[in-house]
Amino acid sequence: MSEEKLDKLIKLNERIVKQNDEIIDLLKELNGSEGDANSQEEIELPEEEDETPVKEVGEFFADEELSEGEVLFVANSQDNQIDIYKLSIKKSDGLKVSPSQIENEIRNNFDDINYEITLDNLTGSGMTTQFKVPLLAAIESLNNDEAIPSNACILDDESFLNLPDILRIAIENGAETVYLSMKNAVSVLQAPPMIMDYLTFYKSNDDLFEKLF
Structure with missing residues (x-):
């Protein structure tokens, strides 16, 4: 996938409400050039709950403002749940982690x-390993002395097999912008326009930081 096509896709995403047909055509072109190796199931936001265990309790992405070094995200927990997490970091003379299991x-x-890194599960008790990009965003926030908006949900840089449920949990709990890796671009090919309006794609960590700060 060329840099030129990625840049064009990101610009189109920012105008997605008015230009949804154009971005779908571009994603089809990119998908064809990538081959079947990166193809994924197209996303359809479920109208009713499926069998995936999820929790929906309040608008966590709108309840409070974040401080520098804090970030909210949605991830798959190790107990097979989808949970909302808050990751916080502070400067320290050495690595200190809570909970110790991560x-x-x-x-x-x-x-x-x-x-000093703290990872809190706001909707359950399980932990997750899908926090690498959120952690880098928290570090960048602390170093820039600039808070990340609480209505922003930053998803890790990986392909999510249960992306519809993850997006649903984020949006239903108050997220207004979901930062999504380009690895998932093809998966949202047929997403409803109202869902695409929430998504901002990033192609690298630096690209994400430029969009955030």
Whole structure:
């Protein structure tokens, strides 16, 4: 997938309400150039609850303002739930992690990371490993001394097999902008226009930071 096509897709996404037909044509073109290897099931927002266990309790993305170094996101929990998480970081002379069960995941994926990191599950009790991009966004927020809007949901940089449910939980709980990796672009090919209006795609961490800050 060329940089030129990615840039064009992102610009189209920002005008998605008026130009939904054009972005669908572009996604079809990109999907054809990628081949079947990256094809995924097209997204349809379910009208009724399916068998996936989810929790819906309040508008967490609108309840309070975030401070620098804080981020909200939705992720798959290790107890097979979809939960809303709040990740917070503070400057520290060494790595301090709460809960301790995610410390190995952080050490295995980040070098020389000296922060006090807290991951809170706001809707359940399980933990998740889908916090790498949210953590980088929190670090960037702290370093820039600029808070991330509480109505922003930042999804990790991976392909989500249960993307419809994740988007539904985010939107129904007050998220106005869902930052989604380009890896999921083809999955939302046939998403309803009202869903596409919530999505902002990012193609890299730097691209995400430019959109956030």
